[in-house]
Amino acid sequence: MDLVEVLPNRLHMLRFPIGQAHLWQDGADLTLVDAGNVASAAEIEGAIRSLGLLPERLERIVLTHCHRDHVGAAGELAGRWGAQVLAHRLDAPVIRGERPVPEPVLLDWEVPLYAHGLTVPEAPPTRVDRELEDGDALGFGDGAYVVHAPGHTDGSIGVHLPHHGVLFAGDCIAAVGPPMLGVFNVDKARAVGSFRRLAGLAPRVACFGHGDPLTVDTAAALAGAAAGTAV
Numbered sequence: 001m002d003l004v005e006v007l008p009n010r011l012h013m014l015r016f017p018i019g020q021a022h023l024w025q026d027g028a029d030l031t032l033v034d035a036g037n038v039a040s041a042a043e044i045e046g047a048i049r050s051l052g053l054l055p056e057r058l059e060r061i062v063l064t065h066c067h068r069d070h071v072g073a074a075g076e077l078a079g080r081w082g083a084q085v086l087a088h089r090l091d092a093p094v095i096r097g098e099r100p101v102p103e104p105v106l107l108d109w110e111v112p113l114y115a116h117g118l119t120v121p122e123a124p125p126t127r128v129d130r131e132l133e134d135g136d137a138l139g140f141g142d143g144a145y146v147v148h149a150p151g152h153t154d155g156s157i158g159v160h161l162p163h164h165g166v167l168f169a170g171d172c173i174a175a176v177g178p179p180m181l182g183v184f185n186v187d188k189a190r191a192v193g194s195f196r197r198l199a200g201l202a203p204r205v206a207c208f209g210h211g212d213p214l215t216v217d218t219a220a221a222l223a224g225a226a227a228g229t230a231v
Contacts, residue, residue, distance in 0.1 A: 001036075001043040003050065006205065006213050011166065013213060014047055016040060018120050019069035022168060022207050024141055024161075028053065031140045032061045032083070033159055033168045034209065037072035038121045041080070044073060055081050062138060063087040064170025065156040066094035066101060068123040070209060075126035084129040086138065088148065091155025097125025102153055104184040114184055132157065141166070149198055151191025152182050158198045165204030172198055175211030179225040182209070189231045199226035 002015040006022075014021045014036065021034040021044065030053060036044060045055045058081045061074045066087070074095075078085050085095075093099040106114055132138075134148035142163035149158045149172045159168040171182040172194050185191040202219035214221055 001040065001047065003047045004213075006207065006215065007164075007166075010164070011205070011207070012047070012051065013207060014040075014044060016043075016069070018117060019209055021070075023048065023051075025053065026140055026142075028057050029140070030055075030058045031138075031144075032058060032077070033207075034064055034070040034170070035061050035072055035074035035077060037069050038076075038123055039072070041073040041076040044077060045080075058083040060084045060086055060138070060140065062157075062159055062168075063091070063095060063128075064159070064168065064209065065153045066091040067153070067171070068101075069117065069120045070170070071095055071123040071126055072121070075124060078127070078129075085127055086130045086132055087128045088146070088155035088157050089131040089133060090150070091153055092128040092131045094153075094155075095123075095126050095128055102186045104186050105188065106184065110183050117184070147198060147201070149194035151187050151189070151194045152185050154186065156194070158194075158201075160201055160203070162201075167198060167201055167203035167206045169198050169206055169208050171209040173206070173208055173222070173225075175206075175208045175214060177211070179206075179208075179211075179214065179221055181225075181229050192226075192229050192231045195229060196226045199223050
């Protein structure tokens with residue numbers, strides 16, 4: 001795992017072989033956006049300690065969607081440190097193991113990539129302490145709130161921190177290279193609409209489930225990519 005500083009004393013990216021999570025600091029209080037794979041709890045705790053922070057100050061884990069490389073360690077971390085697990089109402093039953101993970105509608109070029117992603121161990125059924133809706137306040141980041149961004153999954157969300165100009169886009173947007181529509185979508189048309197909605201927030205910093213964060217000319221890059229993405 002790589003630990004990458006995005007904003008000093010505020011935001012770090014935790015990059016795993018497949019996927020990544022993000023750690024937000026409000027002083028000593030911590031929020032994790034996504035939780036890596038099922039084997040990543042120890043690495044996440046180690047990263048927190050390496051920053052001089054305490055895992056017991058982990059207040060919440062916000063899951064952007066139900067996939068295994070995002071949910072993985074959430075249950076273990078929450079059980080160990082008492083953090084609340086938050087996810088959108090539509091993905092919560094999948095995260096709890098009550099419904100199957102939705103199958104994406106794959107484009108031909110996505111098929112081998114999807115098979116590679118399935119090498120990540122499945123996430124165990126994980127409790128969801130709070131089911132989210134569009135516009136819900138999240139209690140961190142001086143006003144973070146939920147942006148429902150369906151298409152990748154029905155309950156995919158972005159997390160917007162307008163006071164800080166930060167957007168967590170989950171897998172709605174990818175940035176392995178220039179920003180683009182995320183892959184493995186259950187509904188491409190809805191995903192494109194969500195991409196455009198998130199880009200319209202014009203963040204100064206954007207973080208993704210896959211790819212490096214954008215910190216320079218972010219709003220313009222997202223707007224141009226969204227405008228050029230066909231349904």
